[in-house]
Amino acid sequence: MSDASDAGETFDCLMCGAGVEGKPDHLGLCGKCRAEVVRRSTWGAAVPALVVVALYFWMLAATGMYESRFLMVWIALGAALAYVAFKVARRVLFEVIHSRGVRVRRNKMKKG
Numbered sequence: 001m002s003d004a005s006d007a008g009e010t011f012d013c014l015m016c017g018a019g020v021e022g023k024p025d026h027l028g029l030c031g032k033c034r035a036e037v038v039r040r041s042t043w044g045a046a047v048p049a050l051v052v053v054a055l056y057f058w059m060l061a062a063t064g065m066y067e068s069r070f071l072m073v074w075i076a077l078g079a080a081l082a083y084v085a086f087k088v089a090r091r092v093l094f095e096v097i098h099s100r101g102v103r104v105r106r107n108k109m110k111k112g
């Protein structure tokens with residue numbers, strides 16, 4: 001009978017180089033490093049999202065939209081725009097921070 005469980009399996013994290021139990025994610029990071037990259041990219045993505053919100057509300061003010069009876073719709077639209085900006089920025093930042101943060105260890109060279 002085959003054993004489907006992965007208990008006891010370890011891998012070397014590509015970022016911190018630690019031998020970690022379990023499975024790496026698709027980028028070869030352990031859970032701790034992945035959480036750190038996600039945390040940094042989330043905070044970084046807040047900046048472009050806020051810029052989008054600021055520009056949007058400035059635009060609403062400049063065009064007199066605050067007088068509009070559809071103000072709630074415009075605000076909802078602005079929130080949606082900020083959300084999209086946040087998601088896109090976080091995705092981009094994740095890749096940037098990940099590629100900068102990875103230090104490939106050279107002590108073991110694999111021959112393929």
Ligand SMILES: [Zn+2]
Pocket residue numbers: 013014015016017018029030031032033034
């Ligand atoms: Zn790690």
